[in-house]
Amino acid sequence: MELKTLSDLEIITTSNSKINEVDFENLTFGTVFTDHMLVCDFENGKWEKPVIKPYAPFLIDPSAKVFHYGQAIFEGMKAFKDEQDDVWLFRPDENFHRFNKSATRMAMPEVPEDVFMGGLHKLLEIEKEWVKKGKGNTLYIRPFMIATGHGVIAAPSQSYRFMIILSPARAYYSGEVKVVIAEHFSRAANGGIGAAKAAGNYSAQFYPTKLANDQGYQQIIWTDDATHTKLEEAGTMNVFFRINDTIYTAPTSERILDGVTRKSVIELAKKENINVEVRSVLVEELIAAAKDGSLKEIFGAGTAAVINPIVGFGYKEEYFELPKIENSMALEIKEKLTNIQYKLAEDTFGWTVKI
């Protein structure tokens, strides 16, 4: 895929880089940002000229609709540096298209490809020193859009701001993850906004996740809202179950976000001759498999952690510990996928895009 470049982009650089103050060995995920950001405003029915400028807070009217009605969407992507000091993106077209799908669902304007892709390309060229070499080092990319229009009338905003900010990160490790299966709360419902990367989907998860944390679980396995019998996602990740030597994941739907990592895991597993089945897995199936020993692994899949192995799950009053296994499919798939991302293995899928 060719990235489009922008001819009409204003660039204001800082001569005061923070890079030497950053301890790249000890980064807390998503807390340090690079020197520059991309900003593009939508006013009077059209996108204005995008600007790359020094990272800084900005003024916004207290009545802006983002504060009152949560008209806000985002994406999560990563850049990687290979041994030749080239910077690469992983399937960025998927994030771009999903971003505009989310925009449509939230009654927001679509962002043009030259602003999103061309802007990202330029921003990464400027910030390439922030992408560190070596497996485990990445630059997390956060494109987002907020409704900036004034007035507390409950109607879509007329003005929007699209931005891209960048955060250096180490491989995300969340420790041993225990999950609890949701019996009451839901992440998404048919006809709702669960398939969009809308900010409100996340705030709606915070309270049930806090209750789960109080019970000793790090995350929730979300079930379908109507019956709570189908296993759908794990926290903010798609979820896979390995029963015997087959891995299962639910089909995407209005309740299940179409994750780039999820679809990459499926394609990669198929190529490695691992049996993959895309179908709903029922809570009762999982419990039966845990009891008879055929349940080998559960793992989450998402950009930040790539693959996140789960050590056990709770359901009603019971806790089921997963077996410690030698040949983890989750870790094998993670290794293969990250080798492609860091250009340590040949990318036969054409997923990687050079900056």
Ligand SMILES: *Cc1c(COP(=O)(O)O)cnc(C)c1O
């Ligand atoms: C972002 C997200 C994912 C993972 O998507 P990736 O494209 O793999 O990062 C999964 N579930 C939800 C709810 C998400 O918001």
